[in-house]
Amino acid sequence: MKPEEIGILIVDDEASVRDSLYQWFKADGYRVDTAEDAAGALKKLQENPWDIILLDIKMPGMDGIELQNRIKQIDKNIVTIIITAYASVDTAIQALKDGAFDYVTKPIDPDDLSRLIRNAIEKRRLVTENIQLRQQIEELLLPDEVVGESPAMKRVMEMVNTVAKTDSTVMILGESGTGKELIARAIHSRSSRRYFPIITINCGAYPEGLLESELFGHEKGAFTGALYRRKGKLEMADKGTLFLDEIGNISEKMQMDLLRVIETKNFTRLGGDKAVDVDFRVISATNKDLEKAIKEGSFREDLYYRLNVFSILLPPLRERRTDIPLIAKYFLSKYAQSMNKNVVGFAPQAMEMFIGYDWPGNIREVRNVVERAIVVAQGPQIQVEDISFPFPSLATPSGGASLEEVEKDQILKILNQTKGNIAQAAEILKISRLTIYNKIEKYHLKKDDLNKQYL
Amino acid sequence: MSYIYVVPIELEDHSDLGMLEAFIFDTFHLKTRRREFEINLEGVFDPSRGQYNSSLILQQLIMKPPPDADKMLGVLDVDLFIPILTFVFGEAQLKGIGAVVSTQRLQNQFYGLPENREVTSERLLKEAVHELGHTFGLVHCSQSKCVMNSSTYAENIDQKSAELCPLCQKSIKAERNGSVKKGFPFSWWGEK
Numbered sequence: 001m002k003p004e005e006i007g008i009l010i011v012d013d014e015a016s017v018r019d020s021l022y023q024w025f026k027a028d029g030y031r032v033d034t035a036e037d038a039a040g041a042l043k044k045l046q047e048n049p050w051d052i053i054l055l056d057i058k059m060p061g062m063d064g065i066e067l068q069n070r071i072k073q074i075d076k077n078i079v080t081i082i083i084t085a086y087a088s089v090d091t092a093i094q095a096l097k098d099g100a101f102d103y104v105t106k107p108i109d110p111d112d113l114s115r116l117i118r119n120a121i122e123k124r125r126l127v128t129e130n131i132q133l134r135q136q137i138e139e140l141l142l143p144d145e146v147v148g149e150s151p152a153m154k155r156v157m158e159m160v161n162t163v164a165k166t167d168s169t170v171m172i173l174g175e176s177g178t179g180k181e182l183i184a185r186a187i188h189s190r191s192s193r194r195y196f197p198i199i200t201i202n203c204g205a206y207p208e209g210l211l212e213s214e215l216f217g218h219e220k221g222a223f224t225g226a227l228y229r230r231k232g233k234l235e236m237a238d239k240g241t242l243f244l245d246e247i248g249n250i251s252e253k254m255q256m257d258l259l260r261v262i263e264t265k266n267f268t269r270l271g272g273d274k275a276v277d278v279d280f281r282v283i284s285a286t287n288k289d290l291e292k293a294i295k296e297g298s299f300r301e302d303l304y305y306r307l308n309v310f311s312i313l314l315p316p317l318r319e320r321r322t323d324i325p326l327i328a329k330y331f332l333s334k335y336a337q338s339m340n341k342n343v344v345g346f347a348p349q350a351m352e353m354f355i356g357y358d359w360p361g362n363i364r365e366v367r368n369v370v371e372r373a374i375v376v377a378q379g380p381q382i383q384v385e386d387i388s389f390p391f392p393s394l395a396t397p398s399g400g401a402s403l404e405e406v407e408k409d410q411i412l413k414i415l416n417q418t419k420g421n422i423a424q425a426a427e428i429l430k431i432s433r434l435t436i437y438n439k440i441e442k443y444h445l446k447k448d449d450l451n452k453q454y455l
Numbered sequence: 456m457s458y459i460y461v462v463p464i465e466l467e468d469h470s471d472l473g474m475l476e477a478f479i480f481d482t483f484h485l486k487t488r489r490r491e492f493e494i495n496l497e498g499v500f501d502p503s504r505g506q507y508n509s510s511l512i513l514q515q516l517i518m519k520p521p522p523d524a525d526k527m528l529g530v531l532d533v534d535l536f537i538p539i540l541t542f543v544f545g546e547a548q549l550k551g552i553g554a555v556v557s558t559q560r561l562q563n564q565f566y567g568l569p570e571n572r573e574v575t576s577e578r579l580l581k582e583a584v585h586e587l588g589h590t591f592g593l594v595h596c597s598q599s600k601c602v603m604n605s606s607t608y609a610e611n612i613d614q615k616s617a618e619l620c621p622l623c624q625k626s627i628k629a630e631r632n633g634s635v636k637k638g639f640p641f642s643w644w645g646e647k
Contacts, residue, residue, distance in 0.1 A: 003594070020510065020537035026549050028605065029594035083539075107504075107541045111607035 001125050003029035007049060008117075010034045011041040011067065012056040012083065017106065021054065024113070038062035042070060046220055049229055050078060051124045052117070057084040057091055065094055072099050074220075075228050077127050079120045083108070146182050147330045150320035156183065156312060163310045164190035169262070171247075171307050172285040174314030177364030180285035181245060183312060188241040193281060196240030199233045203254075204246035211254060213270050222271025234267060237280040247307065248288030248299065259303045282307060317359040317366070324355050327363055331370040332382070343374050346382045349409075353387055360391055384413065408443045411436070415445070457525035458488045459587070462516065464555070465496055465531045471558075471576045472530070478580050482619065483587065483627070485525055492516065494529075501536070509535035509546040509555055517553035526590050528583060529555035544582050544606070547589035550630070554586035560609060578612045584619070592630040593623050 008030050010021045018034040025032045033048070035041040037059050044050070053071060057064035068080050082095040082103045092103045101120055104112070146157065163170055164187045172180040181200065188198040206214055213222070217232030234242065250258070261267045266277045284307045293299035317324060328346065336343045346354070350373075359365050373386040411429065418424040422440075426433045439445075461476055463469055476487040499511040516529045535543050535557045545556035561578040563571050581602055588603050596603035601620035606612045619627070 014538070016510070016538040020539045023537070023546070023549070024540070027547075027589055027594055106539055107536065108539060109541045109607075110543065113540065114605060114607050 001121065004031060006051050006121055006124070007031045007033075009041065009044055009050045009053045010055075011036075011038070011053065011059070011064070013037060013059045014056070017056070017083075025117075028114075028117075038067040038070070041067060045071065045074060052079045052081065052120050054081045054083055057082050057095065065091065065098060068095065068098055068100060077124070077131075079124050081116065081120060145330070146179065146186055147327050148320065148323040149326060150323045152315045152320045153323060156314060157186075159310075159312050160186050161190060163187060163312070165192075166310075167191075167281050168309040169281070169307050170283045170309070171311045172283065172314060173311060174285075174287060175316045175360075175362055176287050177362035178314040178316060179363050180287075180314060181243065183314060184241070184243040184283040184285060187283060188243075188281075191241070191281070193240050196238070197236060198241040198243055199237040200243045200245060201233050202245045204249035208251045208254065211250065212257070216257075216267055216269055218270035219272040222269070226271065229269070232269065234261065234278050234280065235276060238278045240280060242280045242282050244282065244284040244307075246286060247284040248286040248290055248293060252298075252300070255300045255303050259300065259306060262303075262306055317362045321355050324359075324366070325351060327366050328354050328370055331367050332374065335371050335374050339374055341374055341377070342380055343377050343382060344380050347384065349384050350382050350387055353384060357389055358391075365390065385417065407439070408445075411439050411443070412445065457485065457523050459483065459485050460521065460524045460527045461487050461489045462492055462527060462529045463489070463531075464492075464494050464512065464516070464529045465533050466558075467532055471579055474576065475530075475580060475583055478617070479528075479583065479587065482584050482617075483526075483591070490521075496533075504536060506534045506536040506542065507531070508537070509543055509557075510537055513546055513548070513553050513555050516555065517548070517551070520552055524552065526587060527553045528587055529553070530579075530583070531555065531557045532559055533557060534559045544612075545586040547586040549589050549594070550592040551590050554583075554590050556582045556586050561612070563609075566609065574613070577617070578609065581612050581615065581617045582606075584617060588619065588623065588627075591627045593619075593626055596620060596623055598622070 008025050010018055010025075010032065011034070012018050012021070013036050015036075018036065022032050022034050031048075033044055035044050038061055041053070041055070055064045055067055059067075062070075064082055064084075068082070071078055071080060076099070079101045080099065082092075082100045083106055084091065084103070085106050095103050101123060102116055104116065108116075146153075148154075148156075160183060170184075170187060172183050174180050184200075185198060188194060201211075201214060203211060209223070213226075213230070213232065215232050215234050217230050217235055218226045220226060220228045244258075257267075261278075262282055265279060266275045268275055290299050290304055290308075294301050294304055317327075325346075328351070332343065332346070354366075354369075361368070369387060369389060370382075372388060373382045377383070377386045411425070414425045414428050415422075418428070422433055422436050426436050429436070459479055461472060461479070463472065472489060476489065479485075479487050494512065494515045496507060496512070499508045499515075500506075501508060512529060512531070512535070516527055520527055535546070535555070537543055537546060542560060543557075544560060545554065547554035556579065558575060558579055559565060561582065562575045563569060584602050585606075593603050595605040598604060598620040599614065600616045600618075601623055602615055602617050603619065603623050604615045606615065
C-alpha cells in the first residue's frame with residue numbers, strides 16, 4: 001500500500017496534539033485529517049473511508065472508549081489506536097478488550113510512533129488482503145470441467161479458444177443446465193485476464209434495487225441499511241471478467257445502466273458522486289430467446305448487440321448423446337471419491353438407460369441422478385434400479401424401443417427385483433405364472449443369466 | 456533573487472554553518488544568507504519537560520520573513536519537542552517557508568558517547584536538508600539511502616546519505632516549476 005492510499009484520522013481535543021500528529025503523518029505522505037471530538041470524528045467517518053484512527057481516551061462528551069465501540073460498529077476492520085495522557089491499566093485493558101490495536105501514552109517516542117503506525121498498516125494490509133484473497137478463491141475454485149468429445153462440443157471448445165484471446169463480449173446461449181457458467185470460466189481461464197478474478201452475478205437472483213447495489217456498490221447511507229461503503233461486483237471484476245448469468249431477467253432500468261457502464265467503462269456507486277473507472281470483459285448467458293424479447297420490447301436491442309458480439313450456442317445433451325457416458329463417468333468418479341464409496345462403473349443396461357433418456361435438465365440433471373445413484377448403489381456398479389429420473393416419462397427402456405424389447409426388459413427388471421421368484425413377479429406384472437414361463441422361454445431368459453447380468 | 460535564510464537562533468558553535476550553507480546551495484541551487492532574528496525562547500520553554508516547543512519557534516521564525524526569503528532554516532542546539540512526541544530533531548512546514556533543526560540530539564555526547572565532531576556535522580547537514588526538503592513539498596521517502604528517508608533515532612541518520620534520490624529531485628523540480636506559476640503557498644501545516 002502506498003502512503004497516499006492510507007487514511008489516518010486523529011481524534012483529540014487538544015489542538016497541539018492534533019496539529020503535531022497531523023504534521024508528522026503528513027510528512028510521511030499519508031492522507032490525514034483531524035477531529036476534535038467524537039461527533040466530529042463520526043462525521044469524518046461518513047465523509048471518507050479511514051484505515052487507522054488514533055483517538056484520545058479523555059475527551060469532553062463521548063470518550064475514546066465509547067467512540068471506539070461506535071467505530072467498530074461501522075467497520076470492524078478499522079485499526080484503532082488509543083492515546084492518553086495518563087497511563088491507567090484499567091482503561092488500557094478495556095480499550096484492548098474492545099478491539100484497540102494498541103494503546104500509547106503521550107508524549108510518544110518518535111521511534112515507537114513510526115513502528116506503531118508501520119505495524120498498524122501491516123495489520124490493515126493483511127486484513128484487506130485476506131478479504132480479497134477469500135473472494136478470489138471463491139471465484140477461482142473451478143467447480144467442474146468441460147467434458148465432451150462429440151463434434152458439437154468440439155466446435156464449442158474451438159469457439160471458446162478463438163474468442164478467449166480477444167476482448168469481445170460473448171453471449172452464451174443454451175438450455176438450463178448445459179454448463180454456460182463452465183464455458184464462461186473456460187473463456188476467462190484461457191484469456192489474458194486469467195490472473196484477475198471472474199465475478200459471477202446471477203441477474204435473476206436479485207430484486208431490482210439489490211441488483212443495482214450488488215453491481216455498483218454503495219456509499220454509506222445510500223439507502224436504509226447501507227451502514228458503510230461497499231464495493232460492487234463491477235469494481236471486484238476490475239481487470240478480470242464479469243459473468244452475467246440469466247441476463248434475460250434484468251429490468252429495463254438495469255439494462256440502461258448496464259449498457260452505459262459497458263460503453264463508458266466507468267460508473268458511480270449508489271449514493272456517490274465520484275466516477276470509478278473499471279476495466280472488465282463481459283460474458284453473459286441466457287436460456288431465454290432474447291430476439292423474441294426484443295420484438296416484444298422487454299429487452300433493449302442496443303444492449304443485446306453490445307453483449308452479443310460473439311455468441312456460443314451450447315447444444316442440449318439430447319443432441320449430443322455420445323457425450324453422456326463421458327459426463328456420467330466424470331460425475332461418478334467425482335462423487336464416489338467425495339462420498340468415499342467404492343462405485344467404479346455403470347452396468348451396461350444402466351448406461352443404456354442414461355443414453356436413452358432425454359435429460360431435460362441437461363448436465364445438471366446427470367450430476368444429480370449420478371449422485372443419487374451412488375448413494376443408493378450397493379455394489380461396485382450402478383444398476384438400473386439405482387437410477388431414478390426426475391422426469392421418468394422421458395426415459396426410454398434400456399433394451400430398445402420395440403414392444404417386444406420393452407416387454408423383455410420389464411420382465412427382466414421385475415424378476416431381478418424378486419430375485420428370480422416367478423410367483424411374485426407374476427403378481428407384480430399382473431399376469432399368470434404360466435405366461436411368465438412362456439415369456440422366459442420366448443426371450444431365453446435363464447436364472448443364471450439373470451444373476452450374471454443384474455446382480 | 457530569492458534566498459534560503461540560515462538563521463542561528465540559540466547556537467553556541469557556528470563553525471558548521473559555512474559548510475551547511477555551501478551544501479544547501481549545492482542541493483537546492485538557491486543562494487543562502489545568514490542572518491539572526493529576534494526570537495523569544497523563554498515563552499516556548501516547557502519547564503516540566505525541560506525542552507523547547509519547536510512548533511512555537513517555527514511560528515516566530517516565519518512571522519515576518521524578509522521579502523527575498525524563499526525558505527528560512529532556524530538552527531539551534533537546544534532540545535526540541537512537539538507536544539505529542541518525546542522529542543524531534545527538527546520540524547518543517549510541508550510546502551511552506553520555514554524549518555528548524557537542532558544539534559542537541561545529533562551529538563554523541565547526548566547518548567553518553569565520546570564526542571565526534573565529524574559525525575555531528577554530517578548529521579546536521581542531513582537533517583537540515585531533510586527539513587528543507589519538506590518545505591519544498593517532499594514527504595518521507597522509502598529509499599533507505601535518500602536523505603528524505605525518515606529517521607527516528609540518531610544512528611538512523613547515519614544510515615542514509617545526505618543526497619536526495621532522483622525521484623525526490625524530480626519532485627522538487629516539478630514543485631518549483633508549479634510554484635512559479637501558482638505563487639508559493641504560505642499556510643501553516645501545508646494544506647490545513
